[in-house]
Amino acid sequence: xxxxxxxxxxxxxxxxxxxxxxxxxxxxxxxxxxSGAFVAIKVRxxxxxxxxxxxxxxxxxxxxxxxxxxxxxxxxxxxxxxxxIAGLTSxxxxxxxxxxxxxxxEVREKIENINNIFDALGLAAFTVMGTELAFSKGxxxxxxxxxxxxxxxxxxxxxxxxxxxxTPPYIFKKHVYALASIAGxxxxxxxxxxxxxxxxxxxxxxxxxxxxxxFARKYRWSLxxxxxxx
Numbered sequence: 001x002x003x004x005x006x007x008x009x010x011x012x013x014x015x016x017x018x019x020x021x022x023x024x025x026x027x028x029x030x031x032x033x034x035s036g037a038f039v040a041i042k043v044r045x046x047x048x049x050x051x052x053x054x055x056x057x058x059x060x061x062x063x064x065x066x067x068x069x070x071x072x073x074x075x076x077x078x079x080x081x082x083x084x085i086a087g088l089t090s091x092x093x094x095x096x097x098x099x100x101x102x103x104x105x106e107v108r109e110k111i112e113n114i115n116n117i118f119d120a121l122g123l124a125a126f127t128v129m130g131t132e133l134a135f136s137k138g139x140x141x142x143x144x145x146x147x148x149x150x151x152x153x154x155x156x157x158x159x160x161x162x163x164x165x166x167t168p169p170y171i172f173k174k175h176v177y178a179l180a181s182i183a184g185x186x187x188x189x190x191x192x193x194x195x196x197x198x199x200x201x202x203x204x205x206x207x208x209x210x211x212x213x214x215f216a217r218k219y220r221w222s223l224x225x226x227x228x229x230x
Contacts, residue, residue, distance in 0.1 A: 020198050021136070024129040025082065031122030032058040033086040036161050037093035038115040041104075043165045047094050053161055054090025055083065058122075061156030065130055065149050069137065119158070120213035124206040127154035127181045131188045131205075132198065143189055150185030151178065176216045176223060184209035 036057025040050040059076045066074035076082060097104055104111070130153025134146035155171050155178050162169045171178040188205035195201065215221065 020202055021129055021132060024125045024132075024202065025079075026085065028122045028125035028129060029058045029082050029086050030089050031118040031125065032157055033089035034093055034118040035115055035122060036157070037090040038111060038118075039161055039165055039167070040090075041094065041097045043167070045165070047091075050094045051087055051090045053164060054093070055086045056164060057157040057161040058086040059083075059157060060160035061126055061130070061153040061158075064156040065133070065152045068152065069139070069149070071137075116213070116217055120210045123154045123158075123177070123181055123213060124184065124209035126157075127151065127185050127209060128188050128202050128205050129153060131185045132192070132202070134189075135192060140189075140193065143186075146189050147182065147185040150188065151181045154181040154185070173225075176212065176221055179223070180209050180212040180216065183212065 033054040037050050037054040039057075040053035045053060059074075059082070062076060063074040066072065100107075127150045129150075131146055131150030133153075134140050134142075134149050139149070140146050158177075159169050159171060161167075184205050187208055188201050191201035191204060192198065
């Protein structure tokens with residue numbers, strides 16, 4: 001047992017882990033609901049469409065993850081308060097955009113920057129949360145599965161959002177998005193496996209993912225593409 005486990009009893013560790021997971025879930029839900037709502041508004045969806053896309057972005061990845069590991073029905077259906085949080089967040093974004101609709105196009109670049117910050121925060125929170133779920137379910141003996149659960153939780157909702165809004169999936173063409181999730185999930189898995197300190201591992205991995213995403217956008221980092229001549 002690690003020094004962390006000795007200083008804290010197993011019950012305390014479990015309680016801390018559950019608290020961290022709850023915090024990550026709330027943070028990720030709000031962040032991705034904001035991101036999804038912004039995209040829905042950008043493609044001119046009505047208020048119902050904004051609410052649906054906000055919730056799909058927030059919960060889509062977790063639903064795919066739960067189905068993969070046979071945890072059905074997905075956890076979101078037993079957490080009505082998370083659906084309420086995502087719905088109210090999406091509604092708030094819609095109302096703010098409606099109030100400032102005449103200036104919406106003028107501040108589009110600022111909105112994109114805000115959206116990217118929330119998107120990076122959601123990606124970080126859900127990647128860590130999904131990877132930690134592998135530990136709580138006793139699946140951490142399989143590193144590939146553990147990291148995959150984190151990546152699916154982090155990017156799955158965004159892929160569904162892009163499909164529903166008829167947008168080319170962001171993860172396949174923009175600023176090392178999925179790669180940041182893979183690297184961050186791997187980092188969390190290693191830290192969690194060898195040091196067992198959930199709080200420290202979460203903070204380091206989330207900071208890493210957010211930094212990679214923001215730097216990738218600022219400096220236009222992209223993976224190689226084939227550009228055909230016209």
